[in-house]
Amino acid sequence: MSLGFCAFCEIAQLRFQREISMLTIKANDNVFDKYADSVTLKRIVQYGSVSEMWGHCLSEYGLMSAVVDGEDLTYSALEKRIALLRGALLENGLKRGDFVGIYAPNSVSFVVSFLAITTCGMCAVLLPPHLNGEAVYGCVLKYGLKALVYDSSLRETVSSVKARCSDVCFFSVEECVSSAESGSSALRPVPAVDVLPSENCCVVFTGGTTGRSKGALLTNGALMTGVRYGCYGYSNVFFQRYLLILPLTHVFGLIRTLLTSLYTGSSLYICRNNKDMFRDIALHKPTVLVMVPALAELALSLSKQLGRNLLGGDLKTVIAGAAVVSPYLVTEYGKLGIDLFPGYGLTESANLVSGNPEMRREPTSVGFLYPGIEARVVDGELWLKGPNMFSGYVGEDEENSSAFEDGYFKTGDLVRFDNDGLLYITGRKKEVIVLSSGEKVSPEALETEFCKSDCIQDCLVCASPSAGEAERLILQVYPRKSYFKENGIGYSEAFVRKEVERINSALPSAQRVSEVAVRDNDFVRTPNMKIDRARN
Amino acid sequence: MDRAEIFEKLKEILSGAMENSTRLDALNEESDLRYDVGLNSVGLLYIVITIEETMNVSFDGVLFDDFHKVRDVIDYIEAHQ
Numbered sequence: 001m002s003l004g005f006c007a008f009c010e011i012a013q014l015r016f017q018r019e020i021s022m023l024t025i026k027a028n029d030n031v032f033d034k035y036a037d038s039v040t041l042k043r044i045v046q047y048g049s050v051s052e053m054w055g056h057c058l059s060e061y062g063l064m065s066a067v068v069d070g071e072d073l074t075y076s077a078l079e080k081r082i083a084l085l086r087g088a089l090l091e092n093g094l095k096r097g098d099f100v101g102i103y104a105p106n107s108v109s110f111v112v113s114f115l116a117i118t119t120c121g122m123c124a125v126l127l128p129p130h131l132n133g134e135a136v137y138g139c140v141l142k143y144g145l146k147a148l149v150y151d152s153s154l155r156e157t158v159s160s161v162k163a164r165c166s167d168v169c170f171f172s173v174e175e176c177v178s179s180a181e182s183g184s185s186a187l188r189p190v191p192a193v194d195v196l197p198s199e200n201c202c203v204v205f206t207g208g209t210t211g212r213s214k215g216a217l218l219t220n221g222a223l224m225t226g227v228r229y230g231c232y233g234y235s236n237v238f239f240q241r242y243l244l245i246l247p248l249t250h251v252f253g254l255i256r257t258l259l260t261s262l263y264t265g266s267s268l269y270i271c272r273n274n275k276d277m278f279r280d281i282a283l284h285k286p287t288v289l290v291m292v293p294a295l296a297e298l299a300l301s302l303s304k305q306l307g308r309n310l311l312g313g314d315l316k317t318v319i320a321g322a323a324v325v326s327p328y329l330v331t332e333y334g335k336l337g338i339d340l341f342p343g344y345g346l347t348e349s350a351n352l353v354s355g356n357p358e359m360r361r362e363p364t365s366v367g368f369l370y371p372g373i374e375a376r377v378v379d380g381e382l383w384l385k386g387p388n389m390f391s392g393y394v395g396e397d398e399e400n401s402s403a404f405e406d407g408y409f410k411t412g413d414l415v416r417f418d419n420d421g422l423l424y425i426t427g428r429k430k431e432v433i434v435l436s437s438g439e440k441v442s443p444e445a446l447e448t449e450f451c452k453s454d455c456i457q458d459c460l461v462c463a464s465p466s467a468g469e470a471e472r473l474i475l476q477v478y479p480r481k482s483y484f485k486e487n488g489i490g491y492s493e494a495f496v497r498k499e500v501e502r503i504n505s506a507l508p509s510a511q512r513v514s515e516v517a518v519r520d521n522d523f524v525r526t527p528n529m530k531i532d533r534a535r536n
Numbered sequence: 537m538d539r540a541e542i543f544e545k546l547k548e549i550l551s552g553a554m555e556n557s558t559r560l561d562a563l564n565e566e567s568d569l570r571y572d573v574g575l576n577s578v579g580l581l582y583i584v585i586t587i588e589e590t591m592n593v594s595f596d597g598v599l600f601d602d603f604h605k606v607r608d609v610i611d612y613i614e615a616h617q
Contacts, residue, residue, distance in 0.1 A: 274581055275584045294578045295578070298582055302582065306586075519574075522574070522576050522578060523576065
């Protein structure tokens with residue numbers, strides 16, 4: 001048994017006779033302190049609930065712009081609508097602790113719904129707006145929804161659900177607000193209530209470790225810890241302008257964009273359609289963008305192709321996550337004076353687990369663990385425990401019993417820590433390829449190696465045959481076309497193959513790929529723009 | 537722009553998303569944007585933004601999923617330029 005410690009986090013390494021390796025890591029609570037000025041640091045506090053945070057927002061930022069979605073609403077103006085929706089929920093007999101669905105695209109309606117439900121002590125179940133009527137009905141049953149708050153743009157789908165759910169209340173946010181404001185309803189505004197950190201806050205859908213969609217339950221305390229983590233590690237934290245691009249039904253959109261924006265007294269500009277992203281950037285001049293790497297890559301290549309900076313002159317910070325961020329993106333954004341921070345998180349961890357602080361960045365790492373997180377690395381797999389962790393998957397007893405052990409959540413991600421405590425993601429446990437020799441290969445670890453080449457935008461490693469024991473590794477690469485233009489090199493497949501060979505020959509022999517396909521088009525991607533392994 | 541000019545311009549834009557010149561040479565109005573051109577959601581976003589930026593055509597209120605073939609995009613540009 002060996003034991004070791006490092007300066008940035010507490011690490012204890014244990015090796016057992018039964019050949020299970022285990023490494024326990026506790027985050028250094030002060031690791032991010034030196035990357036923010038004392039005034040900023042003082043402002044970063046832990047709220048116990050959304051209700052408490054929102055109360056603070058109203059007292060501190062009341063007359064400042066909170067959300068811009070066609071109209072510009074201050075924090076106080078937003079509260080007027082939220083208070084009316086609270087009134088509607090309570091008047092219809094809904095109670096603290098009830099599960100209430102939100103079915104709305106990115107919009108003021110979504111923001112009003114989320115804040116009204118959670119500041120009443122109820123639990124918001126976030127239904128993606130692309131769900132059809134049948135799926136929405138299924139969620140009403142599975143999560144025992146007592147009410148569904150929806151955006152009027154989805155009225156048609158909702159009406160088909162309404163007909164089948166006589167005991168569920170349905171609220172259109174716009175109708176509630178406009179009828180009360182015009183005096184045609186007797187709806188009265190109701191103030192927020194105090195909510196405990198242990199009370200349920202929201203259910204967010206995730207593929208989890210098995211890929212099947214499940215609802216992860218987050219308490220108020222977990223959610224607010226996730227929001228606080230999003231404020232660590234960089235200097236331009238408070239009073240920013242955020243442009244919302246990612247879906248609010250995803251933790252990256254909900255926690256790292258909406259709630260972090262509100263927490264920091266910032267203004268959130270809602271982009272209704274991603275195709276208008278650059279138009280909205282030019283119009284609203286955001287200072288912070290939270291996005292997935294595929295969008296960051298698109299923004300960069302279009303800027304180069306059209307010969308002008310589409311990211312706007314005021315953009316200072318890009319938070320990139322939800323998929324592997326190539327070091328190339330960090331470097332290229334740096335050339336534009338924009339800090340791009342790769343991080344790592346999960347729906348189950350209220351979005352954030354680790355992040356790269358300003359001035360101490362390692363582009364291939366996903367940074368340091370946030371304060372309060374405890375990690376275990378068991379046979380390479382990351383297990384997590386901390387105040388930001390979820391309570392479990394709703395109605396999934398079997399899944400929950402296998403997802404937790406010793407109070408830790410088993411992420412399914414394969415990782416390593418370096419001596420400084422920086423975290424590196426090396427793959428997914430379920431994606432590990434077992435070669436006929438018995439050796440195990442993580443395709444993601446190999447993909448990270450190949451993506452270190454600037455001429456490779458993305459790649460995918462799989463095994464052939466796909467079932468049973470693998471005989472050989474196959475690599476698909478999608479070249480980065482802008483690289484050839486920037487370097488005055490005519491594109492040639494031979495150049496890409498030569499680069500692949502250079503990297504391949506430096507790998508341990510068992511991990512070398514034996515077949516390479518150079519793609520002339522991008523990979524099939526999931527709705528969150530990650531490469532869809534099963535469909536490529 | 538007439539139809540032939542729109543097609544040529546579209547081909548130029550699509551070349552930004554396709555590396556294979558043989559595949560680009562084989563492009564015609566019946567080519568399927570997803571299966572023949574190989575566009576995914578990010579690729580479609582790229583095409584729509586580039587057309588809006590360079591051809592002064594707006595895709596407001598349109599669902600990308602409504603476009604299946606190169607012909608559909610040309611029809612739209614022809615009607616909205």
